[in-house]
Amino acid sequence: MSGQEDTEQYRQLAEELAEAIEGEVRFDAGSRALYANDASNYRQPPIGVTIPCSVNDVIAIHRICHAHGVPILSRGGGTSLSGETVNHAVVMDHSKYLDHILNIDPHNKRITVQSGVINDDVNEALEPYNLVFPPDPATHEWCTIGGNLGNNSCGIHSVQAQCYGHGPRTCDNVHSLEILTYDGVRMTLKDGYSEDEIDSIIAAGGRQGEIFERLRNLRDRYSEQIRKQYPQIRHMPRRVSGYNLDDLLPERGFNLVSALCGSEGTCMTVLQATLKLTDNVAHRTLMVVGFDNVAMAGDHVPLIIEAGPIALEAIDKRLFQHEADQHMNEETLEQMPKGDAFLMIEFGGENAEDTDAQARQLIERLQKTDSPPSDYQIVHDQEYANRVWAVRKAGLGATAFPPPEQQPHWPGWEDAAVPPEKVGNYVRDIKQLYKKYGYVGSIYGHFGQGCIHSRVNFDLQSEEGIETYRHFAQEAADLVVSYGGSLSGEHGDGQARGELLERMYGPELIEAFREFKRIWDPQWKMNPGKVIDPYRLDENLRLIQYHPLPVETTFQFPDDKRNFSRVAYRCVGVGKCRSDSGTMCPSYMVTHEEKHSTRGRARLLFEMMNGEVITDGWQSEEVHESLDLCLACKGCKGDCPVNVDMATYKSEFLSHYFAKGAHRRPLNHYAFGFIDRWSRLASKMPAFTNFVTRAPLLGNLTKRVVSMPQRRQAPLYAPETFKAWFAKRPVVNEQASPVMLWADTFSNHFYPETAQAATEVLEAAGYRVVIPPEGLCCGRPLYDFGLLDDAxxxxxxxxxALSAAIEMNMPIIGLEPSCIAVFRDELINLFPDDDRAKRLHDNSLMLSEFLVHRAEGYQPPRLTRKALVHGHCHHKAIMHLDAELALMQQMGLDYEVLDSGCCGLSGSFGFEHDKYAISMAAGERVLLPRVREAGEGTLIITNGFSCREQIAHATPRRALHIAEVLRMAMDSAQDVINGPPEQAIEWQRAQAQRKANQRTASIAGLVVMAGLLAWGVSRQRR
Incomplete structure (x- = not known):
């Protein structure tokens, strides 16, 4: 079929699908680009994408694709590392709508779910019943159960499942599956059939009877070979590679459910699954044991397994060092016991005494061995235990682009498994094989079940490098087979290992695999080219296809070798941005659209640079549409395992998108981008501005001009700026060390009381406060619109202007997190070689950072109040909240930090008409309801201007900056504050009224902006 005929067929296919299903059908270039990659090394643009919203939709998609003879690929979280979730096929994304828990049966310890439900959502729903679905891969917070079934996933606590439940793999924990074949046969399969049941189903005839008959014949013909060649589960608990033909054997009960787990969508589609559950443990204790090297740690696995832990994980020195070099988990790493490798051993039991005793008994036995541990810790603090587990979970991110060489490390041999008693020797041999090929890679993983993870610095960008990778993979496969192991212990075969399966199983069983697939999928249309008769492991490699044109950028990207084409492949596809916790990605949390995830946007930028599917480069409407709902919150900079920084990429993209008149900039880019200029003008006539903006018609007109939603109240200008207030004050602490309080636009013009409070706090700490000259601005709003020349x-x-202060390393203390984030992030990205930029970066601090880390002998005043704390996104991502929380703890505040993500306002985002719904939905996820629920005497603390405005807009509460809280503690009304609650509330009301009286109630001076807009626009365009 010609390319033109293909295009016409796919157009007709898309039209038929759109008419037949209630869900979404997307065959556009942007959608194809979004789903061309997963977390593997492979790339295959799909024919098109469907997002079914019901089982009937899934059935219709199969019916229509079958009629057209086009392949189908099921996809959940898209986090597979072996290439099984990319293909030239019609993709069905189950994760957006097919995510429901259908039934919980605590009596029989079962739960029935749709394929797109998130792993963690299942276990959260089971908490009231003290039950758990044991497989918990590293992506458990966002991976789908359908993905678990497809890959036959395991996870950190699969040891628990092996000891106390049904087995470590997903297939061991499934009771029944409702499935659909490519040709439309819908059936429910269970975890075992007697011979009589098989006879009865065959006798009933039809397609199901035919499938059962052919499967039994397959079993009977190959049973002896299966028994001989398959690694036995008692010796090899993590055998995931290949089809589970051993589950067809009579001694395994003709378990079709288990046989289909791990088939990676190559045989059928899962509609729903009933899972087996395990009793959760009442208490957990973690023990961290240090060894001289990781192979020695592996030698002790059999002894440790005898002690019955519920988790046994390992990390080596290289991983530890990578994290330290990248300032990841630094405090935790410093507290770890001595050693160059660590085993993390978790025990479960009825109470702390029980689990502590298990840990102590084990360490006594380990210390009596010929190679005892170098050190150990028994962890009783759950918060610290969580931080230790975070060290292990950071493995992928820490090893993807490790410094100092920044040579990318890739999957491809990250998932082999051997019998647990052979881990030590296998680790020694694989490290020798790395050395032979000139490779390096950290060793970590699930040692308790012999599964070793390792990202390796394969060269996948040159023909010579790929040929070397191919030879290595073949030799590594032979090494694993020599240990009686499995090529995959968790991530599946896909394309990365499918070609190597014959080395593990031999040609006869490979023919059995081929027949097994053909029984279910005679037309060979279910995810073809994966597992059996696969593409070669060196086909479809993403980077060998990548030939981007060189581009010039304003940002220098020093962490990516100053090359935007490298920036575009920084995302490794792990999918953490698809979680509903943390900060990234606010728009994804609202829409659950792949194109609004950090990963989706990064993949579109990659495809833009690649130029095959997205062909118009910086002028791409697909990329612009995706980035348009990026809130530039920088949450990804902090949350993403590899620190993808979409806010910066968006800014760079927009600077090109609007360059040289390619697209006309909207007026609100100038209105909001240059708010510092408009504010200086408005502050010269605040009374007039407030009078004019009182007129409803003028106010509504102003909003319309700058595309501001009518329901949004703009921020209030103060009658007196902070700088005007400061200029009238006498110098305090004239002989003391000077510190510069960065009087940002928002603190100066809108919230001067915050800067006033900070001034008094710093003076009380013994410092002389100075402020920067008039007219200086960090330019934060400019980045949101790609106005990079101005920035x-x-x-x-x-x-x-600050050269003298910079030269003397004077602390620059900020109140607005987004402004300090400019000095700590954008500044050195724009000026990586400027010593002034480095000094300013090093000495720019949030108020809390200065008070906790730099102010000598400072002790904050006590304030015994409850507080609800929301962290500004830039604060969390760039500076982190550690100092803020330490300060509040020293104050004696009884505080709760919300996992509230982004407030939704995010600079100008929530002030734009077409973003208002997303803005409010983001805020309503967690933050705004919790603020409304908070008791009147509970302080609401957040430092961000946007955050405080969002709270003021949507709740009756006024949020406080930490500077105001500190001054509240210093205030002469302290006795009242700490008195009866009703007195404290009355005091707080009086303070709020006093501040309100200082400022006239008005929408901000956007009318003045509008009046001056024509002048500003013409000036900028010149």
């Missing part, structure tokens, strides 16, 4: 000029002006 660069702003920073040049700052560095020149």
């Amino acid at each position: 660069t000029a702003y920073l040049q002006e700052v560095m020149s």
